[in-house]
Amino acid sequence: xxxxxxxxxxxxxxxxxxxxxxxxxxxxxxxxxxxxxxxxxxxxxxxxxxxxxxxxxxxxxxxxxxxxxxxxxxxxxxxxxxxxxxxxxxxxxxxxxxxxxxxxxxxxxxxxxxxxxxxxxxxxxxxxxxxxxxxxxxxxxxxxxxxxxxxxxxxxxxxxxxxxxxxxxxxxxxxxxxxxxxxxxxxxxxxxxxxxxxxxxxxxxxxxxxxxxxxxxxxxxxxxxxxxxxxxxxxxx
Amino acid sequence: xxxxxxxxxxxxxxxxxxxxxxxxxxxxxxxxxxxxxxxxxxxxxxxxxxxxxxxxxxxxxxxxxxxxxxxxxxxxxxxxxxxxxxxxxxxxxxxxxxxxxxxxxxxxxxxxxxxxxxxxxxxxxxxxxxxxxxxxxxxxxxxxxxxxxxxxxxxxxxxxxxxxxxxxxxxxxxxxxxxxxxxxxxxxxxxxxxxxxxxxxxxxxxxxxxxxxxxxxxxxxxxxxxxxxxxxxxxxxxxxxxxxxxxxxxxxxxxxxxxxxxxxxxxxxxxxxxxxxxxxxxxxxxxxxxxxxxxxxxxxxxxxxxxxxxxxxxxxxxxxxxxxxxxxxxxxxxxxxxxxxxxxxxxxxxxxxxxxxxxxxxxxxxxxxxxxxxxxxxxxxxxxxxxxxxxxxxxxxxxxxxxxxxxxxxxxxxxxxxxxxxxxxxxxxxxxxxxxxxxxxxxxxxx
Amino acid sequence: xxxxxxxxxxxxxxxxxxxxxxxxxxxxxxxxxxxxxxxxxxxxxxxxxxxxxxxxxxxxxxxxxxxxxxxxxxxxxxxxxxxxxxxxxxxxxxxxxxxxxxxxxxxxxxxxxxxxxxxxxxxxxxxxxxxxxxxxxxxxxxxxxxxxxxxxxxxxxxxxxxxxxxxxxxxxxxxxxxxxxxxx
Numbered sequence: 001x002x003x004x005x006x007x008x009x010x011x012x013x014x015x016x017x018x019x020x021x022x023x024x025x026x027x028x029x030x031x032x033x034x035x036x037x038x039x040x041x042x043x044x045x046x047x048x049x050x051x052x053x054x055x056x057x058x059x060x061x062x063x064x065x066x067x068x069x070x071x072x073x074x075x076x077x078x079x080x081x082x083x084x085x086x087x088x089x090x091x092x093x094x095x096x097x098x099x100x101x102x103x104x105x106x107x108x109x110x111x112x113x114x115x116x117x118x119x120x121x122x123x124x125x126x127x128x129x130x131x132x133x134x135x136x137x138x139x140x141x142x143x144x145x146x147x148x149x150x151x152x153x154x155x156x157x158x159x160x161x162x163x164x165x166x167x168x169x170x171x172x173x174x175x176x177x178x179x180x181x182x183x184x185x186x187x188x189x190x191x192x193x194x195x196x197x198x199x200x201x202x203x204x205x206x207x208x209x210x211x212x213x214x215x216x217x218x219x220x221x222x223x224x225x226x227x228x229x230x231x232x233x234x235x236x237x
Numbered sequence: 238x239x240x241x242x243x244x245x246x247x248x249x250x251x252x253x254x255x256x257x258x259x260x261x262x263x264x265x266x267x268x269x270x271x272x273x274x275x276x277x278x279x280x281x282x283x284x285x286x287x288x289x290x291x292x293x294x295x296x297x298x299x300x301x302x303x304x305x306x307x308x309x310x311x312x313x314x315x316x317x318x319x320x321x322x323x324x325x326x327x328x329x330x331x332x333x334x335x336x337x338x339x340x341x342x343x344x345x346x347x348x349x350x351x352x353x354x355x356x357x358x359x360x361x362x363x364x365x366x367x368x369x370x371x372x373x374x375x376x377x378x379x380x381x382x383x384x385x386x387x388x389x390x391x392x393x394x395x396x397x398x399x400x401x402x403x404x405x406x407x408x409x410x411x412x413x414x415x416x417x418x419x420x421x422x423x424x425x426x427x428x429x430x431x432x433x434x435x436x437x438x439x440x441x442x443x444x445x446x447x448x449x450x451x452x453x454x455x456x457x458x459x460x461x462x463x464x465x466x467x468x469x470x471x472x473x474x475x476x477x478x479x480x481x482x483x484x485x486x487x488x489x490x491x492x493x494x495x496x497x498x499x500x501x502x503x504x505x506x507x508x509x510x511x512x513x514x515x516x517x518x519x520x521x522x523x524x525x526x527x528x529x530x531x532x533x534x535x536x537x538x539x540x541x542x543x544x545x546x547x548x549x550x551x552x553x554x555x556x557x558x559x560x561x562x563x564x565x566x567x568x569x570x571x572x573x574x575x576x577x578x579x580x581x582x583x584x585x586x587x588x589x590x591x592x593x594x595x596x597x598x599x600x601x602x603x604x605x606x607x608x609x610x611x612x613x614x615x616x617x618x619x620x621x622x623x624x625x626x627x628x629x630x631x632x633x634x635x636x637x638x639x640x641x642x643x644x645x646x647x648x649x650x651x652x653x654x655x656x657x658x659x660x661x662x663x664x665x666x667x668x669x670x671x672x673x674x675x676x677x678x679x680x681x682x683x684x
Numbered sequence: 685x686x687x688x689x690x691x692x693x694x695x696x697x698x699x700x701x702x703x704x705x706x707x708x709x710x711x712x713x714x715x716x717x718x719x720x721x722x723x724x725x726x727x728x729x730x731x732x733x734x735x736x737x738x739x740x741x742x743x744x745x746x747x748x749x750x751x752x753x754x755x756x757x758x759x760x761x762x763x764x765x766x767x768x769x770x771x772x773x774x775x776x777x778x779x780x781x782x783x784x785x786x787x788x789x790x791x792x793x794x795x796x797x798x799x800x801x802x803x804x805x806x807x808x809x810x811x812x813x814x815x816x817x818x819x820x821x822x823x824x825x826x827x828x829x830x831x832x833x834x835x836x837x838x839x840x841x842x843x844x845x846x847x848x849x850x851x852x853x854x855x856x857x858x859x860x861x862x863x864x865x866x867x868x
Contacts, residue, residue, distance in 0.1 A: 019614075022635060029608065030637055047635045050615050089615050090359055118488050121620070122646035126633055139631065141618050141646070145502075148509050152618060173491030176654050199316035199683060200798075201763045208797055209324050209642075216321075216797025223863040229795055230328040236608040237637035288767050291716045291746040295723070296764060317764040318720055321798035337793070343721035389724065408731035415728075426721055426817055680720050683761070 019051030019087075022128045029236045052085035052096075060149060061086075061093045067115050068095075071108035077101055094152040099164050102140075102155050106170040109142060109151070117142035117151055120167070123177035125185035127210045135159040136187050140167070140174075157187060166192040184209035281309075288317040292397040292669045295679030299656070299668065308668055311660045313653055318683040326643045330609030331357050332570060334640065336429045338630075341645060342681030343426060344389050347382040348623040349645070349681075350431040351375055355512055356619040356630040357433040360612045363563060370559035371435035372513045377448075377551035378421070378430065379513075379621075380544040385414040386624040387537040391462065394534065394673035398475050403466060410458050413451050420444035423574075423581045433610075434569045435562035440555060448552055455545045462538055476530040480659040480671030483528050490655045494626025494648050495540070496675060498524045499532035506622035518547050530674035537624075537676075568610045571602040609638035625649050625676055645684060649677035693841035701842065705835040708752070708778060712831070715751030716744045717771065719758025722785035722817040726757045734820040739827065748774040753830070754807070755823075759787035760800045772807040780834065782826055783809045786816050 025047055028040035056062050065086065069079045082101035087094040097105050109117045121141040128135055134156035142151045157164055166189035167174050178189040179198040186207040189195055197204060206213055217229025227233075286292075286299040293299060298314035322341055326334040338353045339346040358364050392407020415425040421444045422428035422437075430437055466472045482492065484500040497504055505522040507515040523539040525532035562569045571591075575584035591599040614636040620629035626648030635641040652675045659671040688704060691697045718726050729736045736742050745751040748771045760768055772781070783803050786792035789812040791801030803809060810833065813826040838846045 022614075022641075025637070047614060047637075049635075090362070090617055092617060094616075119493070120491055121618075121627065121629060122491075122631070122644070122651070124631055124642075124644040124646075126616075126642045126644075139616075139644075141629070141631065143620075143627075145504055145509075150510075150618065150620075152616075171491070172489045173651060173654065176650065180650075197316075199319040199763075201316075204762075208321065214797070215324060215328060215795075217795035218791075218801055220795065221861060223860055230325070233328075235328070235639070237635075237639045288764060289717060289748075289771050291744070296719055317761060317767070318759065319761050319763065319798050320759055320794050321796045322794075325794065325796055340721060340793075343724065393727070404727075405732050408728055409733065412728070412733045425819065426724065 019048040020128075020131055020134075021046045021048050023047040023130045025237075031234065031236045050087055050089040053088040055086070057086065057088045057093065060147075061088060064093065064115060064149070064151070067112050068105070068108055071112040071115070072104065075104055075108060077104050092150065092152060094154055096154050096156070099155050099157055102153070103165050103167055103170060105153065106140070106167045109153070110170055115144065116146040117144045117149075119143040119145060120171035120173050120177075123167075123174050123181055125181040125187055125209070127185055129211045131156075133158045136162050136185055138164055138181060138187055162187045163190055164188070165190050166195075168192055183207065186210065286668075288314075292673075294393065294397070294672055294677055295682075297653075297672070297677065297679055297682075299672070301665065301668065303665065306664050308660055308663055308665060311657050311668055313656050315650075315653065315679070315682050318679045320680075320684060322684050323643050323645065326640055328639065330638050331433055331612060331640065332605075332609055334643065335432055336427075338643075338645070339427045339429055340680065341684050342623065342625070342628070342647060342649065342678045344386045344678050345382050345623050345625070345628075346427050347375075347378045347431060348621055348628055350429065351379060351513070352619055352621045352623075352628050352630045352645075353632075353643075354431050354433045355621070356617050356632040357612060359617045359619055360615055360632060360634050361433070361568065361610075362613075363434070363565065363568065366563050366565065367435055368560045368563065369514070370439075370555070370557070371561045371563075373551050373554045374436050374440055374561060375431055375513050376515065376518065377440075377548055377555070378418075378436075380547045380551070381414050381417060381448075383544045383624045384541045385411050385418075387541050388414070390537055390624070390673075390676040391466075391534065394670075394676070395466070397669050397673050398472070400466065400469075400472060403462075406458075406461055406465065413447075413454070417444055417447045417451065420447055423576075432562075432570050434565075435560070437562075437570060438574045439561050445552060445555065448548060452545055452549050452552075455542070459538070459542060466534070467538075473531060475666070475670050476534060476674070477527070478529050478531075479663065479667045480530040480533075480674045481528050482655055482659050486655065486658050490658060491651045492626065492655050494622075494624070494652065495533045495536045496652060496655070497626070498522065498536050499526075500528045501526035506620055506627060510620065512619075512621060518550050520544075520547050530670050533674040533676075540624075566601055567605075569605075571598070571605050611636060611638055620646075623648055625678065625681070626652055628681075645681075647681035647684065649675075649679070649682040650684075653677045653682055689840040691840055693845070697840055697842055701837065701839050702835075704839065705837050708837075709831040709834040711740045712753045712780075712827075712834070713743055713745050713751050714741055714753045714755050715748045715771065715775065716746055717754050717756055717768075719756070719760065719764065720787070722757035722788070722815075725817045725820055726755060726784065726823060729820040729823050734824060736824065736827070739824075739831070741827070748772075749776065751775055752778065753780050753782065755782045755784050756788040756803045756807070756809075757784040759785075759792060759794055760803050760806070761798050762800065765800050765806055768803060769806050780810045780830060781807050782811045782813060782823075782830060784813045784815075784823060784826070785818055786814050789814060792816060 025045045027043055028038040072079055072082055082097055082105050083095055084098055085096040109115050121143050123140050126137040136157045138155045140153040164187055166178055178192050181187050182195050183197045183199050184207055215231035219229055220227045282303045284301045284303055288296040288298045296317035300312040301308050302310040322337050326337050335350050338349045341349050388407040388411045392404040395403025419425050421440050422430040487497045487500055501524055503522040503524045508522055520543045523536045525535055572583040572587040574581055591602050612634040614634055616633040618631045620627050628648055629646040631644040632640055633642040660668040688700050730742055783789045788803045791799050811826050811830050815822050
């Protein structure tokens with residue numbers, strides 16, 4: 001669902017802030033191990049995600065931001081307390097929220113008549129091991145059937161203290177989603193009624209979808225030739 | 238099993254837990270267990286409808302707490318088919334990811350592929366450059382897949398409730414659709430047909446003939462189901478009023494798809510947030526307002542009729558020839574496939590070109606196949622209306638040739654949470670009917 | 685097993701073998717063990733077009749106690765592995781196992797932490813059927829090959845002799861890892 005951003009709302013604004021650096025790409029092709037014979041192996045480039053967009057955001061995004069601002073004020077919080085950044089990228093709106101305010105933000109998003117994001121599509125995790133202090137991200141996708149809109153809310157927590165308040169009181173559907181995010185990333189949702197592993201066996205050690213967890217494959221042997229498991233093969237990324 | 242002494246103080250089978258005394262029985266030891274029970278038999282029975290069960294729609298574990306035949310609580314244990322596809326895709330190109338993603342919800346592989354490719358195309362920013370014919374083919378394949386998926390839903394739902402003929406009918410029609418898939422993509426299931434940039438092969442004329450035959454034959458087959466099941470008193474007795482979940486429940490539990498439409502809300506992503514050109518097709522959104530398993534069955538049956546309508550419109554549009562892969566050579570899969578002497582592979586014309594005529598084509602082919610195209614950094618969320626509900630892909634790219642993170646929001650996963658809401662207070666047999674009406678596919682639930 | 689195991693080797697034992705093999709193969713009852721995509725093709729085999737009923741096998745027994753054949757159809761995850769083993773143990777002898785699809789045979793395309801790389805890590809497999817998923821005709825072919833195997837099963841003294849011969853042959857054979865050269 002793309003939203004056209006008419007040029008008339010954008011031109012005088014300063015360019016968006018540089019985004020978070022999530023890693024570094026070395027060499028011409030980003031190859032790991034062998035394979036880069038280009039001679040440009042000394043190249044070092046940072047990998048950045050899209051950064052915060054300054055207001056105005058274009059289309060309905062501004063109305064939504066205004067409504068959220070008002071709703072947060074009414075509930076005793078404020079925009080600056082709750083929202084770290086707003087990213088508009090590829091026609092999608094993302095609010096980066098501080099972790100202690102996530103329940104309040106979700107409550108406002110669900111209940112405010114101008115917002116009415118009734119459906120939580122899903123909660124998932126992303127692990128950025130290089131973003132110290134903000135390694136684990138929980139991403140909430142919301143859908144408003146009334147206004148036919150989509151929104152993303154993203155919260156970051158550090159590895160050392162991966163606690164996040166559960167939004168179960170606002171969106172009961174997050175039950176299994178948060179269990180899945182806990183199972184795969186180790187994010188602990190405080191206030192969740194039954195936070196246990198859901199996909200892996202109950203006594204499984206580790207959190208499989210973290211970047212420091214190996215893929216776990218075995219080398220495949222056939223008539224004397226061996227192919228290493230997928231995470232140990234030559235990669236160009 | 239074992240012949241341990243069962244003294245009153247140390248019962249080999251009983252353990253004291255926070256929930257009370259728990260007795261674990263594994264088979265052949267009923268007498269010993271009962272002897273240890275003592276005078277006060279426990280009231281609450283927990284029965285495991287275990288991952289291997291003919292009626293639980295796949296490897297789903299249902300933990301039922303029973304009072305007699307009434308279910309007081311049901312919990313769904315999942316994860317028995319967890320394959321780690323999401324993590325696997327982080328080690329594969331975006332094009333190779335299609336082959337993994339297609340095996341998640343294995344009854345609707347085209348939907349998995351399409352949502353993934355739409356997400357990749359959104360990240361690349363090439364959504365408008367996908368050729369129209371590719372979009373028409375995608376829509377047609379998706380609607381064919383919707384038919385085959387609903388047929389399995391009705392068929393296996395029927396089988397689980399005892400209507401074995403329903404299963405025979407369902408799979409008979411499904412074979413017609415699978416023949417069409419085989420004609421177009423080469424495979425009956427898990428086709429890896431939709432790729433980022435378009436589709437991998439054009440639709441041959443023989444497939445169009447088969448599709449036209451399917452469209453012709455459909456009304457009589459539809460009547461078969463109506464006559465077999467719609468008014469059948471046993472079928473109605475087992476599904477009317479069973480698995481009740483109203484609109485509030487659906488919204489709270491995040492349920493979409495036929496279950497949401499059975500509450501009366503005409504929410505269909507094909508109409509509200511169209512993709513692949515769905516806004517140009519003429520079809521209705523089927524709703525019922527009974528909120529029960531019977532309503533969902535009717536919705537699935539009638540949605541197949543709507544899919545036939547859409548397919549007929551697609552076939553008309555396919556009479557105009559055109560490319561099926563994006564024109565941008567840096568992204569498009571280099572070859573169109575063709576059937577050769579040793580099976581499906583790169584067409585001979587393409588081989589001749591890259592080996593004999595154009596060095597650039599060879600380089601492009603090599604780079605695209607081994608390394609893959611690079612996708613600019615960012616994240617997207619793309620949703621489609623799969624037969625089970627809202628299927629969505631959250632794709633995070635770090636600017637390289639492989640996804641940084643790929644997460645699928647599978648409708649079966651979310652809808653299965655509503656098992657407890659639907660079945661608490663009903664009979665054990667109704668749990669089966671409720672789960673059948675949710676129609677989860679465990680490959681998608683567990684990924 | 686029973687008295688047939690104790691018959692002396694000779695014409696009588698051969699006749700009994702033939703008879704027992706014939707009976708067993710013609711009414712093999714599969715256990716419902718569909719896991720993933722291959723299960724759908726297995727269901728297709730059970731329905732009208734590919735019709736496994738012509739071999740007497742349309743009755744997929746839900747209870748492993750009544751089944752002879754376990755067709756492991758689909759990928760076996762780490763959580764499911766003990767369940768596979770338990771169902772296999774609950775099946776009474778004689779029992780056979782077909783690993784249907786590449787995921788059951790060797791882990792398939794999923795070479796990772798979550799999938800057991802071949803169900804033969806857990807249960808003894810008689811027939812490996814590749815395919816992703818194998819067509820219903822391929823499954824029927826595998827079942828027919830299994831029927832042939834069952835029909836030719838030796839009993840008693842003949843079985844002991846055959847096992848000794850197989851063991852000797854296996855000890856002589858070149859291991860696959862030492863076959864160099866063409867990977868065919």
